[in-house]
Amino acid sequence: TLQLNLGTTYYKFAVVNKAYEDSARIHIEVAIKLAEKLTKQEDLNRAYQCLGLIETDDGDFKKAELAFRKSIEVCIEISDPSDLSYGYYQLARMFIEKDGIAEADSAIFYLGLADAIAKKSDDLELASEVVYEMARAYSNSGDYKLSSCYALRFSELNDSLVRLENMRATAELSEKYESVKKEAQINELNLSQKEKQAQIDRQVYMIIGSVIVLVLVGFAAFSLYRSNQIRK
Numbered sequence: 645t646l647q648l649n650l651g652t653t654y655y656k657f658a659v660v661n662k663a664y665e666d667s668a669r670i671h672i673e674v675a676i677k678l679a680e681k682l683t684k685q686e687d688l689n690r691a692y693q694c695l696g697l698i699e700t701d702d703g704d705f706k707k708a709e710l711a712f713r714k715s716i717e718v719c720i721e722i723s724d725p726s727d728l729s730y731g732y733y734q735l736a737r738m739f740i741e742k743d744g745i746a747e748a749d750s751a752i753f754y755l756g757l758a759d760a761i762a763k764k765s766d767d768l769e770l771a772s773e774v775v776y777e778m779a780r781a782y783s784n785s786g787d788y789k790l791s792s793c794y795a796l797r798f799s800e801l802n803d804s805l806v807r808l809e810n811m812r813a814t815a816e817l818s819e820k821y822e823s824v825k826k827e828a829q830i831n832e833l834n835l836s837q838k839e840k841q842a843q844i845d846r847q848v849y850m851i852i853g854s855v856i857v858l859v860l861v862g863f864a865a866f867s868l869y870r871s872n873q874i875r876k
Contacts, residue, residue, distance in 0.1 A: 647675035648687050652694050658701070669698050689718040689727055696734055705742040712738060726770075729761035733774050740780060748785035755781060768808065772801040 651671035657664035672695045679688035692715035699708035712735040719728035736754035739747035755778045762771040779794035 645684075645687060647671050647678060648691050648694075651675055651691065655694055655698055658698070662701075665698060665702060669695070672698065685718050685722045686724075689715050689722070689724070689731075692718065693727075693731065693734060696738065700734075700738045700741055705738060708738045709735065725761050726765055726767060729758045729765065729767070729770060729774075732758035732761070733770065733777065736774075736781070737777055740777060740784070744780070744784035748781050751781040752778065752785065768801060768805050772798060772805055775801055 648671075651668050651674075654664045654668035654671060658668050672691050675691040676688065676695065679685070679691055692711045696708045696711035696715060699705070699711060712731055716728060716731040716735065719725075719731050732754045736751040736758065739751040739754070744751075755774055758774045759771065759778065762774055775794050775798040779791050779798055782788070782791035782794060
């Protein structure tokens, strides 16, 4: 897992600066060997996906295709529909990057598989990305009518994502407000309880003080009485 995390982190750096690409590849290849040895299929899937992205960015589409297909095999083996959909999507993107026109049919085929799975899993974000690439693929194939249909669907999904994010943000703010409100109520209750306790304490002190005064007065009266009796 450490090698995998290092590899994915270096890949993120490599997106901005290709100087990190070799480091990313080295760590990911080590992660693949370790995952295969330890039979950690989820780590193996993530490592192959990352390797596919690295090779796609580097322009080595043969290695990229091999890595994505390995990732897809692992997802099918472990029955992970979400990552399987993502694997098909990345494989299709690789075909578009390789040659958008010549590989348009391959891209459309795998995007169709990704789209079908994304619909079942209600993954709006992935569905939006898949539909966007589908519009590109159909445009590359010359089918501008279908490309327009997918572009429109992308716009609708994107609007849904924006609404969903707004709802999440509103819910989060509401939750924070309720939390602050409850904390204020608790603080107010604690303060009220402290004030009540302080009032009770004052009353107790007054009673104790009164009792002490009465005892002292009684003692003084008794002493005077005794003194008078002795003198008599």
